Amino acid sequence: SAVISQKPSRDICQRGTSLTIQCQVDSQVTMMFWYRQQPGQSLTLIATANQGSEATYESGFVIDKFPISRPNLTFSTLTVSNMSPEDSSIYLCSALSPNTEAFFGQGTRLTVV
Amino acid sequence: QKEVEQNSGPLSVPEGAIASLNCTYSDRGSQSFFWYRQYSGKSPELIMSIYSNGDKEDGRFTAQLNKASQYVSLLIRDSQPSDSATYLCAVKVPGKSTFGDGTTLTVKP
Numbered sequence A: 001s002a003v004i005s006q007k008p009s010r011d012i013c014q015r016g017t018s019l020t021i022q023c024q025v026d027s028q029v030t031m032m033f034w035y036r037q038q039p040g041q042s043l044t045l046i047a048t049a050n051q052g053s054e055a056t057y058e059s060g061f062v063i064d065k066f067p068i069s070r071p072n073l074t075f076s077t078l079t080v081s082n083m084s085p086e087d088s089s090i091y092l093c094s095a096l097s098p099n100t101e102a103f104f105g106q107g108t109r110l111t112v113v
Numbered sequence B: 001q002k003e004v005e006q007n008s009g010p011l012s013v014p015e016g017a018i019a020s021l022n023c024t025y026s027d028r029g030s031q032s033f034f035w036y037r038q039y040s041g042k043s044p045e046l047i048m049s050i051y052s053n054g055d056k057e058d059g060r061f062t063a064q065l066n067k068a069s070q071y072v073s074l075l076i077r078d079s080q081p082s083d084s085a086t087y088l089c090a091v092k093v094p095g096k097s098t099f100g101d102g103t104t105l106t107v108k109p
Helices: none
Strands: A004-007 A010-013 A019-025 A031-037 A044-049 A068-072 A075-080 A089-096 A108-112 B004-006 B011-014 B019-025 B032-038 B045-050 B054-058 B061-066 B071-076 B085-093 B096-099 B103-108
Touching: A004 A089, A019 A089, A031 A075, A044 A068, A044 A075, A075 A089, A089 B096, B004 B085, B011 B019, B019 B032, B019 B085, B019 B103, B032 B061, B032 B071, B045 B054, B045 B061, B071 B085
Parallel strands: A010 A108, B011 B103
Antiparallel strands: A004 A019, A019 A075, A031 A044, A031 A089, A068 A075, A089 A108, B004 B019, B019 B071, B032 B045, B032 B085, B054 B061, B061 B071, B085 B096, B085 B103
């Protein structure tokens, strides 16, 4: 199956700053998604990254806080803006095509201090 | 009602026993069904996929699907301590995969 390279793997950030997480897939995929997962908790879908258009956000998530880009079929970024300690979490990107299962990047462990 | 529901955990079994994980889904248009394993601090990894009714076996893992009952399960035979992880059920419709909340399994030596 395809491989997603996600970076950074972890970061410690000051409150009020922003962090951009990148995901690069080694083949073209139809769909890319961004999830958040607190330790020991379930996956929470933040948004679907749409190629060439604005992302589709789930309830409770807004573009100003989590701007997403997807300039092509293999690459996407998620920015966590104006961070607070409540944003400390693991962020995961995922990709999906019609003939594949969903697969995940390695995750980014974010700590906001 | 959640789109994908898994039996609440945590589930604890002794080493060598059979672990049974269950999942129900609400969308009858669901076409593909997956089980992922997630170790603490790691991202989910696919361990089983099933697309048609019946059983599918892969080593110590058996996935079972019953579309009429909207039910999918995962059996782990001869459970090992290394099987201790959270298991996520995922259901796919065109353009989207929906995940359950996961069941945490602990296999005690």
